[in-house]
Amino acid sequence: MFNDIEAVLFDLDGTLIDSAPDLGAAADKMRTDRGLASLPLADYRPMAGAGARGMIGIAFGLTPDDDGFGDLKEEFFANYEACMTERTYAFDGVAELIAQIDRSGLKWGVVTNKSARFTLPLTRRMPLFESAQTIISGDTTPHAKPHPAPLLEAARQLQLHPGRCVYVGDDERDIVAGRAAGMPTVAAAYGYLGALADTRHWKADATIVSPSSLLNLLRMA
Known part of the structure; x- marks a missing residue:
C-alpha cells in the first residue's frame, strides 16, 4: 500500500510495548499506600496511553485541574520510575516486525509523548530498541503530539523527507500529528485507545489489528 517509504516511526506505549501493567501498578500502589482497595489492571489499561493523567484519573477520579494533582503526579512518577520495566513487554509480533524491518533495510524509530526521564532508560533496558535509529520523547521538542514537531524532528x-516516513500509533493524536507532519499514517487498533475507539474516524491511511499486519502494508509479508 505504501510506496517509497524509507522509515517506519512508531508510538511507544500501546503500539510497540504494553506498559499498562507497570503504569497501573505505579498508580495502584498510591491507592494501597493510603489504605484503599486495589483496582484490577483492566480498570487502568484503557487509559495507559494517557500516562499520569490517565492513571491518576482512574486511581482517584482526579483531573490535572484538581487541587493536589501535582503532588500525586510526582508520587506516581517516582513509583513508575522504580518499576517501569518489571512487567512491561513488547506486544506479540512486535519483535518479529522489527526484525523484518531491520532485514529490509528500512530505518525505524520511536516518537512518544512519554518524557525522556522514562523513555530513555526504558528503551535502553529493552533489547527490542537496539536498532532504533531515532527516539523522540515528549520533551525532545517544545511541543508534544498532536503537534507535528516531534515527528518532523x-x-x-x-535525514529523510517526512513523506518518506510512515507513522504508526494507537491514539487519535498520533494520526493527527502524522497527518500534520505530512506522513502516511497507520492506526494501531490493537492498542489502548484503539481497542475502544472507532478508528475509522481518525482518518488514518490504514488500520491494523496486529503488529504483523503492518508487514502487508509495507509489502514485506
Missing part, C-alpha cells in the same frame, strides 16, 4: 534526525 524524527524525520530530520533520519
Whole structure:
C-alpha cells in the first residue's frame, strides 16, 4: 500500500510495548499506600496511553485541574520510575516486525509523548530498541503530539523527507500529528485507545489489528 517509504516511526506505549501493567501498578500502589482497595489492571489499561493523567484519573477520579494533582503526579512518577520495566513487554509480533524491518533495510524509530526521564532508560533496558535509529520523547521538542514537531524532528534526525516516513500509533493524536507532519499514517487498533475507539474516524491511511499486519502494508509479508 505504501510506496517509497524509507522509515517506519512508531508510538511507544500501546503500539510497540504494553506498559499498562507497570503504569497501573505505579498508580495502584498510591491507592494501597493510603489504605484503599486495589483496582484490577483492566480498570487502568484503557487509559495507559494517557500516562499520569490517565492513571491518576482512574486511581482517584482526579483531573490535572484538581487541587493536589501535582503532588500525586510526582508520587506516581517516582513509583513508575522504580518499576517501569518489571512487567512491561513488547506486544506479540512486535519483535518479529522489527526484525523484518531491520532485514529490509528500512530505518525505524520511536516518537512518544512519554518524557525522556522514562523513555530513555526504558528503551535502553529493552533489547527490542537496539536498532532504533531515532527516539523522540515528549520533551525532545517544545511541543508534544498532536503537534507535528516531534515527528518532523524524527524525520530530520533520519535525514529523510517526512513523506518518506510512515507513522504508526494507537491514539487519535498520533494520526493527527502524522497527518500534520505530512506522513502516511497507520492506526494501531490493537492498542489502548484503539481497542475502544472507532478508528475509522481518525482518518488514518490504514488500520491494523496486529503488529504483523503492518508487514502487508509495507509489502514485506
